[in-house]
Structures are given as C-alpha cells and as structure tokens.
Amino acid sequence: MLDYAEFIEEGYQHQQKYAKAAGQIGPLDDITPEQRHGKVIEHIGHLIEETIEARVYIPRRSWKNNEPSFLDSDELREEFVAEMFDILLFHRAALAYAGIRGDEFERIAAKKMNYNSKRKDHNVNGTESASQKPG
Numbered sequence: 001m002l003d004y005a006e007f008i009e010e011g012y013q014h015q016q017k018y019a020k021a022a023g024q025i026g027p028l029d030d031i032t033p034e035q036r037h038g039k040v041i042e043h044i045g046h047l048i049e050e051t052i053e054a055r056v057y058i059p060r061r062s063w064k065n066n067e068p069s070f071l072d073s074d075e076l077r078e079e080f081v082a083e084m085f086d087i088l089l090f091h092r093a094a095l096a097y098a099g100i101r102g103d104e105f106e107r108i109a110a111k112k113m114n115y116n117s118k119r120k121d122h123n124v125n126g127t128e129s130a131s132q133k134p135g
Contacts, residue, residue, distance in 0.1 A: 005102030011092035027096035039097035047090035054083035 019026035057080040059067035070080035
C-alpha cells in the first residue's frame with residue numbers, strides 16, 4: 001500500500017534529481033521565496049493539465065450515448081489510472097517546492113479529515129448553512 005507521507009518525502013529527492021537533469025532549480029536548492037512560489041504554481045499547473053487528461057477518460061454523457069469509458073475497457077482503465085498517478089506526482093512536486101514534508105502533510109490532512117467529518121454543513125452530518133467566512 002502507498003504510504004503517502006513517505007511518498008511525499010521521497011518526492012524531494014526525485015524532484016531534485018529531475019530538476020538537476022533538466023537544468024532547473026530543485027526543491028532542496030537555496031532558492032528565493034519568489035522562485036519557490038513560481039515552481040509551486042508551475043507544478044499545480046501541470047497537476048491541472050493531468051487532471052484534464054484524466055477527465056478525458058470519463059465521457060460527459062456516457063449514460064446518454066454509451067461512449068466507452070475507463071469502466072468498459074482494461075486498457076482505458078490502465079490509462080486513466082496512469083493519469084491519476086501523474087496527478088499525484090505533480091501534487092508531490094508542488095509540496096516539495098512548497099517545503100511541505102510528509103509528516104506535516106499527514107498531520108494537517110488528519111486534522112482536516114476530522115474537521116470534515118464533523119462539519120454540520122456537509123450533507124452527511126447535517127443541514128446547516130456553510131460558514132459565510134471561509135477559511
């Protein structure tokens with residue numbers, strides 16, 4: 001099973017190696033906050049691109065015209081899963097450039113999951129209106 005916190009930790013070295021080979025700055029280099037922000041934005045952009053590529057495998061109206069999807073073909077399913085994994089790779093790269101370590105991500109993710117499980121504005125927990133002060 002994938003240990004996501006460890007996956008994030010490994011991402012620092014993988015991203016550093018990739019950056020060096022590509023002649024770019026890596027997450028472990030001494031870089032300015034502006035450079036760091038730019039790399040986070042760059043990798044979030046790649047993550048969005050991969051999300052769009054994954055979305056292609058989910059027909060917009062398969063219920064209407066029976067378009068094949070990742071649910072109908074082992075080959076399409078494998079391609080869809082590969083795109084979903086690419087999303088994780090760019091997520092991991094963005095976290096590395098943001099300086100977020102695996103243990104920090106795990107701690108905050110657990111806190112967020114706990115919060116979400118108790119939110120009264122989630123349909124599974126209640127019917128209250130969402131907070132008018134997001135964040």
